Amino acid sequence: MKILLTGGGTGGHFYPLIAVAEELNETAKENRLLKPEMYFMSTSPYNETLLYENNIKFIPVSAGKIRRKISPENIILNFLDLFKTFFGVIGATWKMFLIYPDVVFGKGGYASFPALFAARLLFIPVVIHESDTKPGKVNKWGGKFARKVAVGYPEAAKFFKPEKTAYTGLPIRKETLDALAADSSEFFGFDPNIKTIFITGVAGFLGSHLAENLIAAGHRVIGCDSFIGGYQDNVPAGTEFYQSDCADRAAMARLMKGVDIVYHCAATAHEGLSVFSPYLITSNTYGITLSVLSAAAENKVKR
Numbered sequence: 219m220k221i222l223l224t225g226g227g228t229g230g231h232f233y234p235l236i237a238v239a240e241e242l243n244e245t246a247k248e249n250r251l252l253k254p255e256m257y258f259m260s261t262s263p264y265n266e267t268l269l270y271e272n273n274i275k276f277i278p279v280s281a282g283k284i285r286r287k288i289s290p291e292n293i294i295l296n297f298l299d300l301f302k303t304f305f306g307v308i309g310a311t312w313k314m315f316l317i318y319p320d321v322v323f324g325k326g327g328y329a330s331f332p333a334l335f336a337a338r339l340l341f342i343p344v345v346i347h348e349s350d351t352k353p354g355k356v357n358k359w360g361g362k363f364a365r366k367v368a369v370g371y372p373e374a375a376k377f378f379k380p381e382k383t384a385y386t387g388l389p390i391r392k393e394t395l396d397a398l399a400a401d402s403s404e405f406f407g408f409d410p411n412i413k414t415i416f417i418t419g420v421a422g423f424l425g426s427h428l429a430e431n432l433i434a435a436g437h438r439v440i441g442c443d444s445f446i447g448g449y450q451d452n453v454p455a456g457t458e459f460y461q462s463d464c465a466d467r468a469a470m471a472r473l474m475k476g477v478d479i480v481y482h483c484a485a486t487a488h489e490g491l492s493v494f495s496p497y498l499i500t501s502n503t504y505g506i507t508l509s510v511l512s513a514a515a516e517n518k519v520k521r
Contacts, residue, residue: 224333225325237389
């Protein structure tokens with residue numbers, strides 16, 4: 219069985235794909251099936267080590283993105299990126315034809331457009347996952363012809379056809395879910411009498427605004443951000459800040475297990491998200507994996 223994964227170009231698109239790949243390998247092992255041949259088609263490999271560890275072959279493809287802010291520079295870049303996307307679609311179609319996977323699993327992002335377009339041209343079934351409460355342009359478009367759609371938040375379901383949409387939560391790698399036995403209160407020295415809140419993307423506008431209000435209300439706020447660049451000053455005073463792209467997995471596992479509330483305010487935050495409504499992390503990676511496998515199996519039968 220051949221499965222092509224696509225998404226990019228941030229960790230928010232890449233790591234959930236790895237979670238699904240891990241579950242696919244585990245499912246094959248538990249059921250004594252042949253290991254699936256897996257490919258990752260995107261603009262960059264993002265993390266070559268994780269691709270190698272999960273036996274995923276990287277297939278490079280070019281893709282352009284649309285910059286929404288209107289400026290002379292962005293107008294020029296958007297125009298040039300149209301050619302990158304055009305040639306990316308041609309390249310993706312040819313490369314996918316040579317592989318001819320049984321199913322394509324898309325995680326969204328501009329880098330997934332060429333692969334999804336090629337899959338549609340070649341009549342290869344598509345399964346997509348949307349991590350946000352409001353889908354991006356590529357997933358909103360891909361959802362129209364996808365065989366199955368998985369959503370990370372219930373609010374996102376209204377953007378897709380109900381008969382093929384399921385709320386699965388976010389695909390999370392097992393090493394993150396399998397938190398170590400020690401509680402975060404012990405590991406980080408939290409005061410158990412004060413509600414502890416974890417915020418991703420705390421250096422962004424929404425994350426910093428939320429952190430500031432929560433600290434003022436007397437809560438303990440732990441924040442992390444991967445690409446704070448020139449935004450260090452946005453992190454409110456009183457925030458316990460960790461600059462991390464989940465590199466310290468053991469610490470992140472303990473932290474995510476022990477906090478009271480997790481707010482997702484990363485760079486993918488969007489207009490429809492009310493940051494003052496707490497979301498608990500839900501993950502049904504196995505359910506997503508079954509959708510991918512069932513779509514691939516149906517395609518094999520048709521062939």
